Amino acid sequence: MITREPVYLPPSDTRRAELGRDVLDLVCNCGRALLLLFSAIGCMRFAFQGRSRDRIVEQMFSSGIKSLGVISVVSMFTGMILALQTGIELRKFGQEVNIGAAVMVSLLREMGPFMTALILAASVGSSFAAQMGTMTVSEEIPALELMSIDPVKFLVMPRLIAMAIMTPLLSFYGCILGVIGGGIVGSTQLGVSWVSYIDNAMRFAENKDLYVGLLKAFLFGVIITVVSCHEGFATRQGAVGVGRATRRTVILSFLLILVVGYIVTRLFYI
Amino acid sequence: MNTNKPPKRHNDISMELIVGTVALMILLALSYFTIVVGRQAFWRKTYPMEVYFDSVMGLRDGDNVVIRGMTVGKIRSLTLVSNEVLVVSDLSRMLQMHRDYRIRVVFTSVLGGRQLEVNEGSADSPMLPPDVRLHGNPPVDLIDDAAAMIKDVRSMLNEGGVASNISATAENLSTISGRLKRGEGTIGRLLVEDGMYVQLQGTMAEASNALAQIKIVTTKLSQGEGTLGKLLMDDRVYKDIEKTTANLRDLTDRVNAGEGTLGKLLAKDDSMYVNLLATSRSLSNITARVENGDGLLGKLISDETLATNVQQTIQELRAAIDDFRETSPVVSFSSFLFGTF
Numbered sequence: 001m002i003t004r005e006p007v008y009l010p011p012s013d014t015r016r017a018e019l020g021r022d023v024l025d026l027v028c029n030c031g032r033a034l035l036l037l038f039s040a041i042g043c044m045r046f047a048f049q050g051r052s053r054d055r056i057v058e059q060m061f062s063s064g065i066k067s068l069g070v071i072s073v074v075s076m077f078t079g080m081i082l083a084l085q086t087g088i089e090l091r092k093f094g095q096e097v098n099i100g101a102a103v104m105v106s107l108l109r110e111m112g113p114f115m116t117a118l119i120l121a122a123s124v125g126s127s128f129a130a131q132m133g134t135m136t137v138s139e140e141i142p143a144l145e146l147m148s149i150d151p152v153k154f155l156v157m158p159r160l161i162a163m164a165i166m167t168p169l170l171s172f173y174g175c176i177l178g179v180i181g182g183g184i185v186g187s188t189q190l191g192v193s194w195v196s197y198i199d200n201a202m203r204f205a206e207n208k209d210l211y212v213g214l215l216k217a218f219l220f221g222v223i224i225t226v227v228s229c230h231e232g233f234a235t236r237q238g239a240v241g242v243g244r245a246t247r248r249t250v251i252l253s254f255l256l257i258l259v260v261g262y263i264v265t266r267l268f269y270i
Numbered sequence: 271m272n273t274n275k276p277p278k279r280h281n282d283i284s285m286e287l288i289v290g291t292v293a294l295m296i297l298l299a300l301s302y303f304t305i306v307v308g309r310q311a312f313w314r315k316t317y318p319m320e321v322y323f324d325s326v327m328g329l330r331d332g333d334n335v336v337i338r339g340m341t342v343g344k345i346r347s348l349t350l351v352s353n354e355v356l357v358v359s360d361l362s363r364m365l366q367m368h369r370d371y372r373i374r375v376v377f378t379s380v381l382g383g384r385q386l387e388v389n390e391g392s393a394d395s396p397m398l399p400p401d402v403r404l405h406g407n408p409p410v411d412l413i414d415d416a417a418a419m420i421k422d423v424r425s426m427l428n429e430g431g432v433a434s435n436i437s438a439t440a441e442n443l444s445t446i447s448g449r450l451k452r453g454e455g456t457i458g459r460l461l462v463e464d465g466m467y468v469q470l471q472g473t474m475a476e477a478s479n480a481l482a483q484i485k486i487v488t489t490k491l492s493q494g495e496g497t498l499g500k501l502l503m504d505d506r507v508y509k510d511i512e513k514t515t516a517n518l519r520d521l522t523d524r525v526n527a528g529e530g531t532l533g534k535l536l537a538k539d540d541s542m543y544v545n546l547l548a549t550s551r552s553l554s555n556i557t558a559r560v561e562n563g564d565g566l567l568g569k570l571i572s573d574e575t576l577a578t579n580v581q582q583t584i585q586e587l588r589a590a591i592d593d594f595r596e597t598s599p600v601v602s603f604s605s606f607l608f609g610t611f
């Protein structure tokens with residue numbers, strides 16, 4: 001069974017024993033999450049069979065298209081803030097024309113994937129966790145298993161594929177809007193023309209920046225899905241457990257996004 | 271036919287359409303962006319150029335190749351070949367290299383970044399054959415140059431006497447400021463003594479008055495008052511002066527040309543002068559003889575008896591002529607009468 005039955009253990013005698021139990025629990029959770037990921041990858045061979053394709057499209061719509069609005073606003077303002085902050089400092093040296101490069105490179109490398117992932121973790125990840133958690137506490141997951149429907153294939157795999165596809169696309173979309181926002185600030189408040197802004201941005205941007213950013217976004221999408229589904233399946237104790245699972249999903253997703261973001265940057269840029 | 275699969279609803283189709291449209295649009299933008307950022311030129315022909323360097327100083331794949339500041343290509347690859355570095359670049363145009371060509375690695379800015387700078391050489395230099403092996407100049411190391419410059423400045427300061435000069439100048443300045451402080455010299459007194467200041471103030475007041483007078487004069491001049499003002503402001507005076515000057519010039523030209531008496535007198539040919547000299551000498555001689563009483567004229571002037579006689583003779587001659595006039599009609603009539611018969 002994918003869901004976890006409540007395990008009642010005697011209270012720990014010492015703090016060291018309690019700490020050891022927490023570490024063991026953490027390792028078990030990591031293992032379960034990875035196994036869930038591998039199971040979902042294994043189920044991808046069924047992606048185009050039956051109604052899986054429809055479920056994938058539905059998840060792409062609900063997690064990707066419905067997030068376009070908030071991602072548009074956040075990305076554009078992120079680009080505007082970046083342009084304004086760097087432009088104010090660069091203006092002291094008469095180098096405000098270089099805001100194009102600063103905005104473009106920072107968005108492609110880090111800010112685009114990072115902001116998109118945070119938005120998706122907070123909106124889509126939490127909804128995944130709440131949905132899975134509710135299904136778990138209302139015994140719907142065991143019911144699916146009883147009906148010989150694989151919950152991973154039915155619930156996790158479409159979400160994983162949808163998020164793995166939509167997060168990089170949304171990240172790139174956010175980068176474009178951020179660059180446009182930076183251009184608006186540059187042309188209206190810093191006296192940098194659109195032509196020189198775009199020329200400067202394109203001169204310093206590299207394909208490596210773009211694709212490393214997309215790789216990060218892909219990994220962030222996978223992390224959000226796995227963490228949210230895992231936490232959903234691990235939900236216990238009714239509505240309180242659902243709320244706790246949602247909160248844990250957002251926190252864990254944020255932490256893992258930061259850590260993985262750093263590791264990928266370290267791998268490709270040093 | 272799969273009867274288990276329920277027919278698609280309208281909502282499913284619209285959802286698929288939206289997802290597909292958004293995904294395709296973003297993918298298209300991603301592809302375009304990849305091409306633009308990667309500066310790929312799939313549809314343009316490129317011309318490879320191979321250059322050998324002793325050192326490339328951190329030049330990388332993808333760095334720009336520039337000619338006279340214009341980007342004409344990108345570095346494709348860098349390869350170590352024995353003790354040299356082979357740099358292969360793709361250019362957008364074929365380069366015609368001359369014998370005095372120059373290729374070097376330069377910094378794009380003081381903050382870093384490098385590019386390949388190509389100078390094809392001067393047009394009057396002979397062309398190189400197309401298969402010639404091109405060699406790049408050693409790159410310029412800004413840090414080495416800066417270190418050399420600092421060394422030069424240091425040696426100039428220490429050995430060239432600049433430091434001692436600065437020290438001497440500072441000492442002189444200190445001496446001057448000390449003298450000023452003690453009230454020595456004109457400026458020192460000006461700083462210390464009030465009387466000097468009062469004198470200076472009076473001088474300044476006088477200067478101010480003088481300036482006011484000058485201002486009045488210049489105002490009058492500008493208004494064309496007085497002779498000088500008219501000279502400055504009235505065109506007629508200027509024209510008169512111009513005309514007079516022209517006449518003077520004409521006169522001097524004529525004198526120079528030897529025209530007229532004055533011209534002949536001033537001419538290089540001194541015959542007139544000689545004649546005048548001779549004439550004046552003759553006149554002098556004559557007047558001397560007259561004064562000495564030589565000749566009739568001299569005696570007339572010096573001898574009063576002769577003068578009286580001459581005067582008397584003239585009077586008698588005048589009387590004789592008058593008589594002749596009176597008798598001439600009678601004589602004429604008698605002559606006519608006796609002549610007829």
